[in-house]
Amino acid sequence: MKKDEMLYLRAARGEKFEKPPVWLMRQAGRYLPEYNLIRKKFSFLDVCNNPELACEVTMQPIRRFHFDASIMFSDILVPLVPMGAELSFGKGHGPVISNTIRSKSDVDKIKKIEPRESLKHVLESVKMMRAELPGDVALIGFAGAPFTLSSYWVEGGKPDPFANLKGMMYHQPETFINLLEKLGEMVVDYLSALVEAGADAIQLFDTWAGIMPVHEYRKFNLPVLKSIFSGLKHLGVPTTYYAKGSMHLLPEMKNTGADVIGLDWRSPLDEARVTLGAETVLQGNLDPTVLLGSEETIRRETRRILSEVNGSGGHIFNLGHGILPMTPISSVEILLDEIRGHSA
Amino acid sequence: MKKDEMLYLRAARGEKFEKPPVWLMRQAGRYLPEYNLIRKKFSFLDVCNNPELACEVTMQPIRRFHFDASIMFSDILVPLVPMGAELSFGKGHGPVISNTIRSKSDVDKIKKIEPRESLKHVLESVKMMRAELPGDVALIGFAGAPFTLSSYWVEGGKPDPFANLKGMMYHQPETFINLLEKLGEMVVDYLSALVEAGADAIQLFDTWAGIMPVHEYRKFNLPVLKSIFSGLKHLGVPTTYYAKGSMHLLPEMKNTGADVIGLDWRSPLDEARVTLGAETVLQGNLDPTVLLGSEETIRRETRRILSEVNGSGGHIFNLGHGILPMTPISSVEILLDEIRGHSA
Numbered sequence: 001m002k003k004d005e006m007l008y009l010r011a012a013r014g015e016k017f018e019k020p021p022v023w024l025m026r027q028a029g030r031y032l033p034e035y036n037l038i039r040k041k042f043s044f045l046d047v048c049n050n051p052e053l054a055c056e057v058t059m060q061p062i063r064r065f066h067f068d069a070s071i072m073f074s075d076i077l078v079p080l081v082p083m084g085a086e087l088s089f090g091k092g093h094g095p096v097i098s099n100t101i102r103s104k105s106d107v108d109k110i111k112k113i114e115p116r117e118s119l120k121h122v123l124e125s126v127k128m129m130r131a132e133l134p135g136d137v138a139l140i141g142f143a144g145a146p147f148t149l150s151s152y153w154v155e156g157g158k159p160d161p162f163a164n165l166k167g168m169m170y171h172q173p174e175t176f177i178n179l180l181e182k183l184g185e186m187v188v189d190y191l192s193a194l195v196e197a198g199a200d201a202i203q204l205f206d207t208w209a210g211i212m213p214v215h216e217y218r219k220f221n222l223p224v225l226k227s228i229f230s231g232l233k234h235l236g237v238p239t240t241y242y243a244k245g246s247m248h249l250l251p252e253m254k255n256t257g258a259d260v261i262g263l264d265w266r267s268p269l270d271e272a273r274v275t276l277g278a279e280t281v282l283q284g285n286l287d288p289t290v291l292l293g294s295e296e297t298i299r300r301e302t303r304r305i306l307s308e309v310n311g312s313g314g315h316i317f318n319l320g321h322g323i324l325p326m327t328p329i330s331s332v333e334i335l336l337d338e339i340r341g342h343s344a
Numbered sequence: 345m346k347k348d349e350m351l352y353l354r355a356a357r358g359e360k361f362e363k364p365p366v367w368l369m370r371q372a373g374r375y376l377p378e379y380n381l382i383r384k385k386f387s388f389l390d391v392c393n394n395p396e397l398a399c400e401v402t403m404q405p406i407r408r409f410h411f412d413a414s415i416m417f418s419d420i421l422v423p424l425v426p427m428g429a430e431l432s433f434g435k436g437h438g439p440v441i442s443n444t445i446r447s448k449s450d451v452d453k454i455k456k457i458e459p460r461e462s463l464k465h466v467l468e469s470v471k472m473m474r475a476e477l478p479g480d481v482a483l484i485g486f487a488g489a490p491f492t493l494s495s496y497w498v499e500g501g502k503p504d505p506f507a508n509l510k511g512m513m514y515h516q517p518e519t520f521i522n523l524l525e526k527l528g529e530m531v532v533d534y535l536s537a538l539v540e541a542g543a544d545a546i547q548l549f550d551t552w553a554g555i556m557p558v559h560e561y562r563k564f565n566l567p568v569l570k571s572i573f574s575g576l577k578h579l580g581v582p583t584t585y586y587a588k589g590s591m592h593l594l595p596e597m598k599n600t601g602a603d604v605i606g607l608d609w610r611s612p613l614d615e616a617r618v619t620l621g622a623e624t625v626l627q628g629n630l631d632p633t634v635l636l637g638s639e640e641t642i643r644r645e646t647r648r649i650l651s652e653v654n655g656s657g658g659h660i661f662n663l664g665h666g667i668l669p670m671t672p673i674s675s676v677e678i679l680l681d682e683i684r685g686h687s688a
Contacts, residue, residue: 161632161633161668162633163633163636163668163670166631166633166634166636166637167633167636167637169637170633170634170636170637170638170641171637171638171641210589210610211610212610213609213610213612213631214610214612215648245554245589245610247591247592248591248610248611248612265557266554266555266556266557266558266589266592267592268557268558268592287510287557288505289505289506289507289510289511289514290510290514292507292510292511292514293510293511293513293514293515294514294515297514297515304559324505324507326507
């Protein structure tokens, strides 16, 4: 199959389909017994850093469900390691970065990286993934957006309540902007290298952007996002921007320059369509907890989403946030059956 | 001073002021050294349950800052204890409820309470607080909204990612609604008793409502909220409804029947004014992290909020969420100076 025929890529470029392409955030993850089997033997970072393992877990959900897109298995924090971050994942805890960034001299110490050197293992895994994926399945490469990356590095782990980050933003705005710009440069280089290695499309995760009020988002997040998406334009692959809990930022997201806007389950697709216009492709936005519900609930809520976007513009079906570890496999099967139709 | 002359109550009833009344969520809390001194000797629940201690910590921020309103020191989960919840607070952890609610028989076991009996110690503390407060400071009694209370009880502690709650909502909707109704009855009885004991106003915290997409909020949260606010009408005190991260729910919040809508820092007051109309009083919404910023930042952001509501309707100044433990005392002083004017 030619690249241009992949359903996901056609939809990401704005084509409309009655049965939209579908993939799920964190589709390679803990709800899959075959994933848990691998994680019994290897840590999360081991799997991220080993091309064979990363490729294997990326393939797992495709073998089971033949999603229309496959997202490379990795973590948004992986590229921070060659930049100087001392990253670890404790058992049952989230990420920990032991050398936090708090001052101008910390920012000055951040290393500029050449991803083709220092992240060679990730590029290697992307090559393997692309080679192993079926021809009709698009491979999505991803990175964290600078604001979200900075929030982990400044806070040294899970960022809530963002006290140090906001402290830096308010007391040392130039240093903070400098940090965002350094991260932004890395993101462009890294995503370019991923596309070279075989990624067919790009998604930028700005998980924590939703904590910003709109006037601060405009000042801090937007300039670096614009420069990233314009810096990726020449690659010729579709780009997606996702931010959780970001209904209040929707009008500004249009200005990022991303082709596709990923929405969480609280931003109704029909309202987003009005705000973003017909040319922006929407991705989302089933509440991941719906997959813990009954068959009737899953079918009803899936139909509701399909009808919200019905004929109004391009749409890629996804969850509004990552699939939950306790999700039954059968729920994913019901979801796919409802989207792809009973005849499929 | 007569009750009718309290600035907070006048504003809550819709009067407009150039310098609005101000209080802060969690104003009796860990940013105050005098509070930490008490917490060195007594646990959080000890302070909630002992009228002298609860009264003392409630007075602390009033002595320092003479806020226009005082919120009783307690926790939204306190009234669940006589209903049957086995509640504890671990050190550094959030609340834990060891006997979770998962089934119809669990809901059936919930005890109907008479707050004047089983929560006598809370009512006693409210009496003491009202007696000790200056005459121009309004006393706010509060409760958790049924959805938010249910989320703690069903999950057995911090509710995120709401897997059991949503599971119950989707698999056993009648049981879930029955749970909400039982909690709703308690809330009306409890808040009525607080007003009898001396509370001048009421605030209902629906902290987690923001995780609901609007169609589910309409189905599950709204009916019980309507019955609560209509059940409180005869008390003749102003009522406030607060939900975090709830910009997408604003149009429906108007239908709760609350006099005042409390907003978090992500819902711009001018947009909320358009959605809610001139008759709804707005409370909020400074980002609590702004108080970690420089004097210039605090003054600028405070002025921004004052100008957003300028002349558009009633306003009570508050943070968009609880004050952070690392907030410097001087930041609160700057905030008050900016709101009340340099001459004050």
